[in-house]
Amino acid sequence: MSIAAETENRSVPIKLTVNDVAHAATVEPRTLLVYFLRDDLGLTGTHVGCDTSQCGACTIHLNGRAVKSCTILAVQASGADITTIEGLARAGTLHPVQEGFREKHGVQCGYCTPGMIMSAAALLQMNPSPTDAEIKHALEGNLCRCTGYVNIVESIRWAAGQVNHEQR
Amino acid sequence: MFPANFGYFAARSVEEALALLTKHGDDARLLAGGHSLIPAMKLRLATPKYLIDLGTVPGLRGVRLDGDSLAIGALTVHADVASSDLVRQRVPGLAEAASLIGDVQVRNRGTIGGSVAHNDPAADFPVILLALDASFVLVSPSGSRTVAAADFFVSFFTTTLAANEVLTEIRVPLPAAGAGTAYAKLGHPASWYVVVSAGVLLTRQASGRCASARIAIGGLGAGPYRATATEAALQGQALTPEVIAAAAARAADGTEPDRDIYASAEYKRHVAGVYARKAIEAAVRRAMGEGEGMS
Numbered sequence: 001m002s003i004a005a006e007t008e009n010r011s012v013p014i015k016l017t018v019n020d021v022a023h024a025a026t027v028e029p030r031t032l033l034v035y036f037l038r039d040d041l042g043l044t045g046t047h048v049g050c051d052t053s054q055c056g057a058c059t060i061h062l063n064g065r066a067v068k069s070c071t072i073l074a075v076q077a078s079g080a081d082i083t084t085i086e087g088l089a090r091a092g093t094l095h096p097v098q099e100g101f102r103e104k105h106g107v108q109c110g111y112c113t114p115g116m117i118m119s120a121a122a123l124l125q126m127n128p129s130p131t132d133a134e135i136k137h138a139l140e141g142n143l144c145r146c147t148g149y150v151n152i153v154e155s156i157r158w159a160a161g162q163v164n165h166e167q168r
Numbered sequence: 169m170f171p172a173n174f175g176y177f178a179a180r181s182v183e184e185a186l187a188l189l190t191k192h193g194d195d196a197r198l199l200a201g202g203h204s205l206i207p208a209m210k211l212r213l214a215t216p217k218y219l220i221d222l223g224t225v226p227g228l229r230g231v232r233l234d235g236d237s238l239a240i241g242a243l244t245v246h247a248d249v250a251s252s253d254l255v256r257q258r259v260p261g262l263a264e265a266a267s268l269i270g271d272v273q274v275r276n277r278g279t280i281g282g283s284v285a286h287n288d289p290a291a292d293f294p295v296i297l298l299a300l301d302a303s304f305v306l307v308s309p310s311g312s313r314t315v316a317a318a319d320f321f322v323s324f325f326t327t328t329l330a331a332n333e334v335l336t337e338i339r340v341p342l343p344a345a346g347a348g349t350a351y352a353k354l355g356h357p358a359s360w361y362v363v364v365s366a367g368v369l370l371t372r373q374a375s376g377r378c379a380s381a382r383i384a385i386g387g388l389g390a391g392p393y394r395a396t397a398t399e400a401a402l403q404g405q406a407l408t409p410e411v412i413a414a415a416a417a418r419a420a421d422g423t424e425p426d427r428d429i430y431a432s433a434e435y436k437r438h439v440a441g442v443y444a445r446k447a448i449e450a451a452v453r454r455a456m457g458e459g460e461g462m463s
Contacts, residue, residue: 010173010175010176012176029175030170030171030174030209032170051169051210052207052210053203053207053273054358054359056271056273065276066273067277068274068277071206071207071277072206073199076199076223119273123272140271140272141270141274
């Protein structure tokens with residue numbers, strides 16, 4: 001068989017782009033993407049909350065889509081373009097959603113915040129003028145145990161207003 | 169939490185995946201989106217020695233029209249089923265089911281083929297696909313076969329998929345003119361897994377009578393089942409609210425659901441009727457052409 005399968009493949013080379021930086025690494029296949037980002041790349045802004053794909057604290061963008069990095073193997077992300085919370089600000093300017101969380105006090109303890117912001121940024125990318133119902137629907141995969149949802153929704157509404165204002 | 173270690177193969181073709189499956193047999197599991205398998209591996213409920221990744225196989229994603237069916241690649245993620253114009257316009261009940269799975273992040277990663285092959289009794293796709301009379305293309309080293317949903321789903325987490333087969337495509341017959349499809353779900357408020365759900369394919373005659381109905385119910389047992397008493401009660405009848413309500417009330421006939429920590433058997437049987445009614449009413453509205461696709 002002329003297949004890659006001839007080796008045991010217990011130490012797998014991966015290549016991926018994270019926040020516009022190309023990385024090459026060798027990982028155990030069982031390495032979860034969130035631990036690769038945190039432990040290997042030192043990007044600890046992506047949090048591990050529940051570790052069971054419920055809470056969304058580990059949300060990142062994989063090829064432009066919000067996903068839960070605790071439920072993806074690092075090897076599955078080989079070849080992907082990833083953005084984490086650290087890559088959202090551009091040239092020292094916060095992303096409008098980050099500004100919104102500061103402006104409207106969308107942060108309480110802060111643990112869920114990176115995931116909330118990544119989910120919200122993905123929403124505004126697809127739908128720049130969401131209704132409150134659409135904002136809440138987009139946050140179904142993110143839990144805030146401070147229960148600070150009212151200000152979180154307000155922060156995202158504020159960010160949408162900024163995005164639309166800039167585009168006018 | 170992290171899985172027990174395993175050997176990883178990034179398959180480059182279905183043929184290569186089949187060769188690996190043949191070589192490693194029961195020691196290997198196929199990996200699609202991983203949103204059922206990886207959590208099970210983290211809990212060490214699954215400890216495969218090898219994972220064969222289908223995510224690296226080209227050509228298994230997307231929805232296309234193929235004759236009088238939709239052909240959906242097994243690796244198509246839920247979000248892409250939900251947002252597909254073809255699905256929304258031609259089989260809105262399927263788009264509805266896809267849009268009600270998990271949350272945004274899960275829908276961006278979980279695949280229709282993975283959901284179908286996993287056959288979790290609290291999953292959404294098996295229910296709507298049974299109602300739609302979908303079939304599954306299973307490829308093995310000796311060729312391929314196409315298995316109807318009614319024969320594919322066997323029991324809890326069990327299908328007729330053989331150890332040396334790969335599910336490559338889901339085929340959904342396009343509903344006839346005058347047909348409506350719908351899916352209604354009572355999800356558990358925390359996990360959003362199915363407590364009870366109903367999928368409907370219903371054809372309405374110009375006279376307003378029901379020409380045929382296929383109704384599948386999920387959550388009450390080892391997998392989706394046809395609510396034959398409800399179907400029979402609709403057949404040939406005028407689709408009035410009274411007829412629909414009386415028919416839907418029989419959605420749990422013949423079932424003996426287990427009680428669990430969330431719901432009693434009596435409650436599950438009751439809400440099966442409620443959600444069957446909601447789905448039948450939506451299917452009838454679509455059959456009448458009111459917003460034929462999803463808005």
